[in-house]
Ligand SMILES: *[C@@H]1O[C@H](CO)[C@@H](O)[C@H](O)[C@H]1NC(C)=O
Ligand SMILES: *[C@@H]1O[C@H](CO)[C@@H](O)[C@H](O)[C@H]1NC(C)=O
Ligand SMILES: *[C@@H]1O[C@H](CO)[C@@H](O)[C@H](O)[C@H]1NC(C)=O
């Protein structure tokens with residue numbers, strides 16, 4: 001998910017009940033592991049709750065890749081996100097509990113911890129792109145552990161959460177601290193943990209066809225090491241994983257894409273409108289639903305989408321067309337069409353520049369190495385992924 005900081009825009013009434021000092025020791029990682037990995041669960045938000053996801057059924061809906069994170073013997077199921085910088089968890093001080101799925105969260109009870117973990121004078125406040133309301137609260141410092149490896153870090157303890165947020169207990173943000181919405185921009189989880197790893201990387205391997213995935217730290221899976229292609233990440237203008245100068249190819253036409261965010265939290269690939277129009281116009285009976293989204297017959301065999309980077313010469317990176325078949329679409333405005341229509345996971349970016357996103361169809365079909373010290377993403381097609389047809 002891409003986020004918009006609202007720290008300076010919205011005056012949020014915060015309950016600084018504790019003016020406590022920062023008492024948790026600033027120790028580094030409490031256990032050193034050069035590399036480790038752990039499983040992920042993919043979950044979709046439904047009207048009344050959430051459910052684990054299998055298949056290509058949901059890539060236009062809200063969903064999350066969830067990772068278990070331990071704080072003080074409590075397990076929080078956090079959304080993994082490279083499209084934001086602020087890690088936060090539910091607190092037991094949520095002012096207006098969300099409807100529907102409320103009461104199902106692990107809550108951080110900062111008031112019950114002595115000495116107080118509350119970072120005095122610090123707060124956080126953000127709203128995710130596409131979201132209608134924001135998330136805000138106080139800031140605490142505590143040890144956050146993933147697969148038994150912990151770092152002491154500052155993170156948000158939410159007091160305000162949108163009413164429709166109930167699929168995770170918060171969010172593990174993997175961007176750079178320069179964009180952290182927490183006062184004074186403390187280091188992010190990956191910035192802290194990198195120093196104890198064999199290599200300053202994390203890796204993601206998701207599978208759209210089962211509800212699982214793997215998050216790795218510190219090592220590259222040897223299965224993929226020889227086939228990885230690297231793209232530099234431009235963190236000079238963004239604190240997220242921004243890649244410059246890609247070009248997409250549809251048929252014989254090439255469409256430049258000035259910048260694109262590699263965002264684990266996004267359900268679709270959102271790129272320049274011309275590229276998206278050309279792609280879907282090549283599919284018989286595909287129809288535009290609105291300014292950004294298309295639907296097509298669920299049975300359509302979708303062509304693969306290719307892209308190049310000047311960094312890799314003429315090399316054609318490929319996103320399998322099968323990964324663009326989304327959920328069954330209802331009320332598509334072509335009543336004469338007699339076959340089921342599905343949403344397409346390739347959509348038009350909704351602003352002229354600067355908001356293109358590489359999302360689930362890419363991450364569900366690629367093994368990705370994210371390098372924090374030499375900012376870059378390297379990736380290879382996941383084993384077993386079937387390519388389709390040429391555009
Ligand atoms: C990417 O494009 C920018 C201009 O938008 C240019 O300055 C830069 O040299 C390009 N990088 C590569 C690797 O081609
Ligand atoms: C376009 O349609 C999709 C699918 O129904 C919907 O999720 C999206 O919010 C719509 N976008 C706009 C800009 O109306
Ligand atoms: C994309 O192009 C179509 C056709 O020209 C237009 O109707 C639509 O509004 C455009 N969408 C965006 C986001 O620019």
Ligand SMILES: *[C@@H]1O[C@H](CO)[C@@H](O)[C@H](O)[C@H]1NC(C)=O
Pocket residue numbers: 176177178235236237238239372373374375
């Ligand atoms: C970009 O990444 C490098 C290496 O991790 C880091 O030293 C630098 O501070 C980052 N730049 C920004 C603006 O965050």
